[in-house]
Amino acid sequence: MKPDREFQTLVERYVDGQATAEQVAALSERLRRDAAARQWFIELLNLDSALAAVALGSIAGMDDSDASPQTPIEITAADSTPSPTTTPSTSPAPAPMPESGSASTMFFRLLAMATCVMALVGGAWWWKASTSDFATVRGGVGVEGLADGRGLRDEWHEFDAGAVELVTANGARVVIEAPARFRFESAQRLHLIEGRLAADVPPTAKGFTVITPTGKATDLGTTFGVDIQQQGEAEIHVFEGEVIAQSAGGGQRRSLRDGEAFLLQNGAGASRRLRTAAFIRPEEVGSMHAGLKAGQHARSAAALAKLRQDPALIALLDFESRELTEGSFGIAQGRWPGSRAPEFANVGDHMKLDVGGSREWPQLTLAAWVRLDRLGETFQSLLHTDDWNENKPGQVHWMVTRHTTMRLALFGNTLAPNSEEREDFPDSRTSVLPEQGRWMHLAVVYDSARRTVRFYLNGAFDKQTHQATAHTARLGAAQIGNWDRQDRKLSGRIDELVVLGRAMSDEEVRLLFDAGTPYR
Amino acid sequence: MPNRDEDRHQQFLRAFTTHEPAVRAFVRRLVPSRADADDVLQEVAIVLWTKFDEFRDSGDFRAWACGIARFKVLSWLRDKGRDRLTLDSDVVELIAVDSIRHEPHLQRQRDALETCFEKVPSAERELLARAYQPDTKIHDVAANSGRSVGGFYQWLYRMRQMLLECVQRVLAGESLS
Incomplete structure (x- = not known):
């Protein structure tokens, strides 16, 4: 039952804070004695709240039919973790649990919680500080035309190389990696037609929405990634928090929790494995930018040029050639803006190569820049020769094990007595886990005469393992990223692979890392 | 027991995030402006967390939170009511009861x-x-x-x-x- 016009006006004035003392008193009186009027009042104020919630997630004219030709798919993410701004690390690694000091830990959590809750309920104080720009460029790596401090409004941006970090007016931190095409419709709505995006969404930016060619993603405060694949379908990866995805054509809403990923297809979708390495996160951009500014790209090129002159070089793959090597893999950006790196994402993805011929190598150095996904209980193949059998002792298998350490296995080699290895092969000591999702440098040096295997992580010597039997190394036909005979998949990118027929010294490995690192 | 604290914290945030719009809307119906609702909700959130151990997992978080919010609104009315044009507290009670019912x-x-x-x-x-x-x-x-x-x-x-x-x-x- 709709109440009289006079009462409606009274309520409307009260809702907007326009009512006088007499009007508020009159309203009280009417609400006290008239249940139907009270019901209408409750519904209008209920609408006021709902309107405020909807408005937070949408402030501009939205429809962009040319950009989203298909029925949108909606994803809603619900935060179940403290705000990224109050979490010490936003990397997907579960923060190590403190062994003791639970009282202070509890205090910290409470503090973080209170901050988070206050931010949640306190509304967008960011808004006050914001300019009329929807977002501001806060950093980047090699993107032309999007300089630091530039404000973005409702216009398209496109870049083929690099990555850009943006902070929206509501405080969401967004990194977009090339090749990319995007446009902000408002501080809370971002169109992404092409590219990869990682977002840290604090409670102040609750409702932040990414619209992709196959749908839109509305986030309620979490960290997540969106990867638009070549077919235009978007993959949603949830690093922390909770996401509810809805397929086009009125599909079921689907909840994705921490560590889950989902491929959005028109009218359907499919589960995917989380790929942490696929996304450049906000915390990575600063050191990549500093690395580029410091001239790392040129240093790397110079080091590679020198290495190409090394008479012992067997192979140096930088993957920049447009002629693709045989195999099944994608191409993503390498360590430098606009550079190329093969990316292995699907089961069975691999790259074939045939290096070293039938020669035997008394010494061997293998080195690579890789960006690995966190896979849990599987091996990640770096280089697996095909002929792993007793007729070919010395065949090389190089990988990251399920214990997240590096392994160099040569067929027929045996460990020296009293080796600390848990299995039958030389393994590195330090876990690569903290580096997963970032570029890291792996190297191993084998010397059959000395019967040693020396491991290096990010240029630093890690460990030496002695072998009792040490065959000369054999290469030949091999695969990167997979081994057909057992589950040896690589999930991530590999940017540079060096195969050298001599033993590099500790200093040489360190210099190789120093020259090649994209970080500062 | 950091693990249990962590779990509890996660549980709270999950429940709070899920029901926060409803609790906010509930508070909004009882106070003159959305900004007032924000103020009250901030206090409500802190009470909810400090009392979260008393809340049973099988319980109705929304109803529990609205109960606490109702008390917070009434005390807010007592403190701020003189400076603000608010509805009479008995009317606010009526609205709260109707709101929960509907x-x-x-x-x-x-x-x-x-x-x-x-x-x-x-x-x-x-x-x-x-x-x-x-x-x-x-x-x-x-x-x-x-x-x-x-x-x-x-x-x-x-x-x-x-x-x-x-x-x-x-x-x-x-x-x-």
Whole structure:
């Protein structure tokens, strides 16, 4: 039952804070004695709240039919973790649990919680500080035309190389990696037609929405990634928090929790494995930018040029050639803006190569820049020769094990007595886990005469393992990223692979890392 | 037991995030402005967390939170009521009781608003959204839209009435099918 016009006006004035003392008193009186009027009042104020919630997630004219030709798919993410701004690390690694000091830990959590809750309920104080720009460029790596401090409004941006970090007016931190095409419709709505995006969404930016060619993603405060694949379908990866995805054509809403990923297809979708390495996160951009500014790209090129002159070089793959090597893999950006790196994402993805011929190598150095996904209980193949059998002792298998350490296995080699290895092969000591999702440098040096295997992580010597039997190394036909005979998949990118027929010294490995690192 | 603290913390945040819009809407019906609701909700959130150990997992978080929010609103009315134009506290109690009774219906109305909001022509939708941003100065929004302040409030009234009717129509349609 709709109440009289006079009462409606009274309520409307009260809702907007326009009512006088007499009007508020009159309203009280009417609400006290008239249940139907009270019901209408409750519904209008209920609408006021709902309107405020909807408005937070949408402030501009939205429809962009040319950009989203298909029925949108909606994803809603619900935060179940403290705000990224109050979490010490936003990397997907579960923060190590403190062994003791639970009282202070509890205090910290409470503090973080209170901050988070206050931010949640306190509304967008960011808004006050914001300019009329929807977002501001806060950093980047090699993107032309999007300089630091530039404000973005409702216009398209496109870049083929690099990555850009943006902070929206509501405080969401967004990194977009090339090749990319995007446009902000408002501080809370971002169109992404092409590219990869990682977002840290604090409670102040609750409702932040990414619209992709196959749908839109509305986030309620979490960290997540969106990867638009070549077919235009978007993959949603949830690093922390909770996401509810809805397929086009009125599909079921689907909840994705921490560590889950989902491929959005028109009218359907499919589960995917989380790929942490696929996304450049906000915390990575600063050191990549500093690395580029410091001239790392040129240093790397110079080091590679020198290495190409090394008479012992067997192979140096930088993957920049447009002629693709045989195999099944994608191409993503390498360590430098606009550079190329093969990316292995699907089961069975691999790259074939045939290096070293039938020669035997008394010494061997293998080195690579890789960006690995966190896979849990599987091996990640770096280089697996095909002929792993007793007729070919010395065949090389190089990988990251399920214990997240590096392994160099040569067929027929045996460990020296009293080796600390848990299995039958030389393994590195330090876990690569903290580096997963970032570029890291792996190297191993084998010397059959000395019967040693020396491991290096990010240029630093890690460990030496002695072998009792040490065959000369054999290469030949091999695969990167997979081994057909057992589950040896690589999930991530590999940017540079060096195969050298001599033993590099500790200093040489360190210099190789120093020259090649994209970080500062 | 950091693990248990962590779990509890996660449980709380999950529950709070899930029910926060409903609790916020509940508080909003009892206080004069959305900003007042924000103030009260901030205090409510802290009480909810400190008392979360008393809350049983099998319980209804929303009802529990609304119960605490009701007390917080009443004490807020006592403290701030003299400086503000608030409804009488007995009326606020009546509204609270009715609100809790009709919450499922009100929840459906809030859900339906999204559909109705999308139907508003984009220019007006944007204006409405601007008027509803936190800390917006209505004077500025009105000026930008080329309306007088009084004219803008009139326009807001009409929009809300239209949306409320739309929401009611959507729910009526749902109950038929």
